[in-house]
Amino acid sequence: MTGANRGIGHEVARQLAGHGHTVIVGARDQDKARSAAEGLSGDVHALTLDVSDPESVAAAAERVGGDPGSLDVLVNNAGIGSDFGVAGVDPDFEAIGRALDTNFFGAYRLTVALLPLLRRSDHPRVVNVSSGMGGIAEMGGWSPGYRVSKAALNAMTRILSTELADEGVLVNSACPGFVATDMGGPMGATKPVEDGASGIVWLATLADDGPTGGFFRDGRPVAF
Secondary structure (H helix, E strand, O other): OOOOOOHHHHHHHHHHHHOOOOEEEEEOOHHHHHHHHHOOOOOEEEEEOOOOOHHHHHHHHHHHHHOOOOOOEEEEOOOOOOOOOOOOOOOOHHHHHHHHHHHHHHHHHHHHHHHHHHHOOOOOEEEEEOOHHHOHHHOOOOOHHHHHHHHHHHHHHHHHHHHHHHHOOEEEEEOOOOEOOOOOHHHOOOEOHHHHHHHHHHHHOOOOOOOOOOEEEOOEEOOO
16 A cells, blocks of 8 residues: 555554555655554565656556565555645646646556556455545635545546446545544544544455445545
């Protein structure tokens, strides 16, 4: 999974390892990835991965393809809030570009790069960690880069889930809620990280007859 060295990503990795999964902890910084992996119990491995860099994505896919050589679940968690509080009528287009590169293009690139490995699995799952800020039904003003990048991620979820339905690949989006992470805490979030992560883990461990193409928060559907 990506963005797994802290916050929600690290907690999702911890919970999945607790379920007996072999977990690959991805992070942009090699030392942080290694430290995060070493801080978890179970079969956990570190992976240096910057999803905003196509060469890094390709290198990571090659490494995972060699060892362990298979993949059951991809959790696209890496994300940035590069324009929180910026007005849509006065946009910072450079910040919007950074948000799209990581939150949307990064997740899209990695999913496509790892799709051959997912197709080898008997129970392939893709979970895109999104946000209610990217749901059109809940859409408001400000933070256009973050909002648009998450809305695009939700659209990618629907597109891929439709195209991969006959292959048994379940693709869903998850909104963890307003969680007290390094990103949400300074903005007043109080939801425990453990609770935010549990909905992601639920989607990562769906039964074969589980939903696909949906957007969920805490195991319940959210309007797109």
